[in-house]
Amino acid sequence: MNDMILPPLSNLGVQPAPARQARVLLISGSITKNSRTHCLVDSVAEALHGLAAQCSVWHLAHRPMPLATCENGMAGQSEEQRAVAQEFRAAVSAAEAIVLATPVYHGSYSGTLKNALDHLGKGAFAGKVVGLLSHGSKAMTCGQPIEHLRPVAANLQAHVLSTQLSTCDADFLHRSDERTTIESGELTDRIRRLASELIHLCQALELAAYLQVPTLDRKQPAQDAQVYSHTKGFTS
Template sequence: MRALCVVGSPSPHSHTRALVLHIAALLERRGFTVTLADLAERELPHSRPEHYWSGEPHPVPAAREFVAAARDCDAVVLGTPVYHAGYSGLLKNALDLLPYDAFDGKAVGLAANAGGPRGSAGACEQLRQVVKALGGWPVPAQVSTVAADFAPGADERPALDASGPLHDRCAGMADQLAAFTRAMRKGTAGTEGTEGAVA
């Protein structure tokens, strides 16, 4: 199983990155091979309609690589900081580079870091709509964090406190992503060779 974990923060030392890395580690323990797409480190171009509608591969290699990673994975995690009650423009642009069916049949976990305990709900709900538009299935469990959930880690980057209810919620999301992915794989395997069969 392959998972694409997307960090939608422009900061290399973000709480969002620490949150996504924690979830990624939990997915690896559940049998996933994880690809990390840290948008702060990837120079993705601005989405332009002519590239979206042309049907041709994007002319910028970084965009092609991101689209390929989204297509090739079995599950996705989208992590975002909350800006003005919404998800980040950096993440929005990355998602706009994807074809309309990029998440078709894939489970997607949503995670957000905000300035207050209720700040993440709106951003996650907005992302749920985008995930559905891309054909994905947003899992019920979502994770919201605030600055107090983190402690100083290595290289001046924050690290998530891996104890208590927050860790349990991250683990719950990872469990749902793994369960849905295995179910989809089993269902797909069960339908192989049935095309054209008469019921």
């Protein structure tokens, strides 16, 4: 996808709204601390910071969600658990864009991430931009969670990015000091591309809202979306 170029608002006969930072919430669905999934999320957050986005990261390994036991996810929970769930929903509500990241668990995304999403109400992602990330040990299967997360995000009425990232172990270097870093220069370029696309789409939706231009109905999953895997390229 080419970079989106928006015309100056002055050319459209309107005054521009005040510039502000895009608010992005990144959610890591890995239960392993210092995991490659966490490294991927932190790298995307760093790229977004470089584009002046206001980012917050919710690592579910560090801040786990209570079990969602009913439709509103509140029954049988302690006050502390209720507070965590309410804070999570508030963070999602305040964000203009969401990045969902998960390791491959049994051929799909993690139950930890699914449980967190089960705390959200219908249309929780309405009007929001959503990017999808996944990591697996093998290149052949590392993109499987994205195939399953895309219709979930669309069902929550998100605008899902066409550029997605799926990584495998070969893309990372596990250092002797227990730190994990990205080894692939091509992956770094893809991270920058995803971050740029996310910011541009946020700007486009903000402009559409400012001009009161109707946007696409996102209740149904897009049929022509593409997923990018560093090792496999684009797949439908």
